Amino acid sequence: MKVIIIGGTGHIGTYLVPRLIKAGHTVVCVSRQQAEPYVNDETWTSVEYVTIDRTKAEENGDFSSRILALKGDVVIDLICFTTESARNLAEALNGKIQHFLHCGSMWVHGYSEQIPTTENQKRNPFGEYGIDKAKIEAYLLAFHKESGFPVTILHPGHITGPGWLPINPAGHLDPEIFIRLAKGEEIVLPNFGMETVHHVHADDVAQAFIKAIENKKNSIGESFHVVSEQALTLRGFAEGVASVFGREAKLKFLPWEEWGKVNNPRNKELTWDHIAHSPCGSIAKAKQLLNYQPKYSSLEAVQEAIEHYFDKLGIQVGPNQEGKYSS
Structure with a gap:
């Protein structure tokens, strides 16, 4: 056709x-x-x-x-x-x-x-x-x-995916969040980090x-x-990304108003949009009627995008003894 x-x-x-x-x-x-x-x-x-x-x-x-x-x-x-x-x-x-x-x-x-x-x-x-x-x-x-x-x-x-930066565990697009998680540094999440992204x-x-x-x-x-099989909470997302780089996530939580004061207006706007929606979609219909079978989990899709971004900018990450990644 x-x-x-x-x-x-x-x-x-x-x-x-x-x-x-x-x-x-x-x-x-x-x-x-x-x-x-x-x-x-x-x-x-x-x-x-x-x-x-x-x-x-x-x-x-x-x-x-x-x-x-x-x-x-x-x-x-x-x-x-x-x-x-x-x-x-x-x-x-x-x-x-x-x-x-x-x-x-x-x-x-x-x-x-x-x-x-x-x-x-x-x-x-x-x-x-x-x-x-x-x-x-x-x-x-x-x-x-x-x-x-x-x-x-x-x-x-x-x-x-490669070439397209994902929404990060803080709900916005600043890649610094991923860099800090890869280095084992603290990031600050809004509320209790229980809102979702998919x-x-x-x-x-x-x-x-x-x-x-x-x-x-x-x-x-x-x-x-x-979408992927499962959505991620912001907290679970951060922990998953850190583990990919052989790190333990260091997380701090602030109530929304306080969190907004320590972030720039654009990040605050994007994060509010994402946590207010907190998408978590079922794919049962697509699986049944279309035989849709996503190859990537949420974390796997994000991991591929982050690694591509790090490689493109020359951010030094390499395999550690566990075969994961560390800075």
């Missing part, structure tokens, strides 16, 4: 494109510019690149027609963030393609009343991103019921897209969580 990937040069596309090529599909990658994938793979030489600036094309009113003109059997949209954008594309493609896959987010759930959160639980989104993604999901599923539009929605958690390796996200295409009868008209 001919598969059109919108936004295919990013982290998910790095793993999704090679999987599609190896499965025998023809792949057209639509993006603003031809970028290098995060991980090299010879299959990229088989990809057709089409340069379209989505924002400008949507302003001109011809984005959907340009995607339609590519005559794909399957369209995968990895970079849709508004209902209007989703509606314009879905209406243009309806009846013209076999399958449409939209990349959503675990943020559609907002806060959870029961965990692990399942796909059919009540949505309580908050924040612009989560609210917009929830609106897109609701529109696409309603359009499917109304017209038969062949849509599948996949909701990844915190995507990570990572997923980008290759497992790619796997889920492939499985959704292969199991089209089970996936059309449905939403699926795409």
Whole structure:
């Protein structure tokens, strides 16, 4: 089949494109510019690149027609963030393609009343991103019921892997947290460190897209969580990272207001967003209907990303006597 990937040069596309090529599909990658994938793979030489600036094309009113003109059997949209954008594309493609896959987010759930959160639980989104993604999901599923539009929605958690720094045990993106844990130095966590984060390796996200295409009868008209088997508490996350480097985590805890005073505004904003959501998603539905089997645990996905980051910057870590890592 001919598969059109919108936004295919990013982290998910790095793993999704090679999987599609190896499965025998023809792949057209639509993006603003031809970028290098995060991980090299010879299959990229088989990809057709089409340069379209989505924002400008949507302003001109011809984005959907340009995607339609590519005559794909399957369209995968990895970079849709508004209902209007989703509606314009879905209406243009309806009846013209076999399958449409939209990349959503675990943020559609907002806060959870029961965990692990399942796909059919009540949505309580908050924040612009989560609210917009929830609106897109609701529109696409309603359009499917109304017209038969062949849509599948996949909701990844915190995507990570080589080239993409993970959310850290403090709930933000400062890599210094990982460096301190690798050195056996103290880090400070908010509250009691019992809020959760739920990572997923980008290759497992790619796997889920492939499985959704292969199991089209089970996936059309449905939403699926795409995360690792288990979420991590901030505390457990810190302890796990430290152990990877042969260290024991040295943790200090502060109430939220005090913690915020010793962190910069950007870190505080990101951490609040993550601990307020505290995602913990069930993948039972994806496992049953798609045969989704994540290769990486949360900690394994993060470990691969951290090691890549350390190697890239020349941060000296090496194997100790236990075969783990120490600074």
